[in-house]
Amino acid sequence: SYDLTQPPSVSVAPGKTATITCGGGDIGNKIVHWYQQRPGQAPIMVILHDSERPLGIPERFSGSNAGTTATLTINRVEVGDEADYYCQLWDAVSDQWVFGGGTKLTVL
Amino acid sequence: QVQLVESGGGVVQPGRSLRLSCVVSGFSLHGSAMHWIRQAPGKGLEWVTRMSYDGNDIYYGDSVKGRFTISRDTSRSTLHLQMNSLRRDDTAIYYCARTEGDATNVDDWGQGTLVTVSS
Numbered sequence: 001s002y003d004l005t006q007p008p009s010v011s012v013a014p015g016k017t018a019t020i021t022c023g024g025g026d027i028g029n030k031i032v033h034w035y036q037q038r039p040g041q042a043p044i045m046v047i048l049h050d051s052e053r054p055l056g057i058p059e060r061f062s063g064s065n066a067g068t069t070a071t072l073t074i075n076r077v078e079v080g081d082e083a084d085y086y087c088q089l090w091d092a093v094s095d096q097w098v099f100g101g102g103t104k105l106t107v108l
Numbered sequence: 109q110v111q112l113v114e115s116g117g118g119v120v121q122p123g124r125s126l127r128l129s130c131v132v133s134g135f136s137l138h139g140s141a142m143h144w145i146r147q148a149p150g151k152g153l154e155w156v157t158r159m160s161y162d163g164n165d166i167y168y169g170d171s172v173k174g175r176f177t178i179s180r181d182t183s184r185s186t187l188h189l190q191m192n193s194l195r196r197d198d199t200a201i202y203y204c205a206r207t208e209g210d211a212t213n214v215d216d217w218g219q220g221t222l223v224t225v226s227s
Binding site: 001031033035037042043044045048049084086088089090095096097098099100101102 | 167219
């Protein structure tokens with residue numbers, strides 16, 4: 001099955017830029033989505049189709065995908081952005097949906 | 109307004125069965141693919157199963173294949189997950205989730221129901 005690799009944790013100061021990566025073989029040729037999960041809550045989508053923002057998601061959130069890495073970037077990080085972030089894609093070879101292991105974003 | 113409300117979770121002994129339900133509103137099951145996605149305590153998200161919008165295509169994750177069955181009752185706007193031969197590592201919050209049409213992202217999530225497999 002297809003594996004997605006995320007760093008377990010990322011720390012950033014308020015107002016700075018957070019970068020969360022999602023690695024996978026040839027991931028640049030797949031479509032990646034990103035979800036935010038705050039403690040005790042269900043996930044919400046923050047980026048779809050590599051780089052699109054759903055309605056209501058601030059412009060500070062952006063995404064990219066090329067080569068072997070998809071990236072979620074959060075500019076001007078706020079305390080409220082502290083959460084777990086997951087990348088996800090559909091693997092056509094196995095017909096399975098795959099989530100990365102998740103990255104805990106800590107705002108120092 | 110889209111809503112997904114899960115029920116049926118609880119404590120169950122290893123080897124036993126449990127059936128989860130998800131009542132949806134604000135959209136039709138006919139137009140949406142539906143998933144069950146779970147999250148073990150303190151762990152990440154794990155996709156469990158998906159039923160296509162027309163109900164014709166069903167896929168399962170390797171860890172539940174042969175033990176879990178997804179089904180739906182469109183007349184009652186309800187999705188089910190029949191879980192048999194439960195194991196301790198099936199302990200998790202189970203989320204019902206929706207994908208519009210044949211998209212590859214999850215558009216909406218329920219709040220989840222906790223399943224604990226323990227003797």
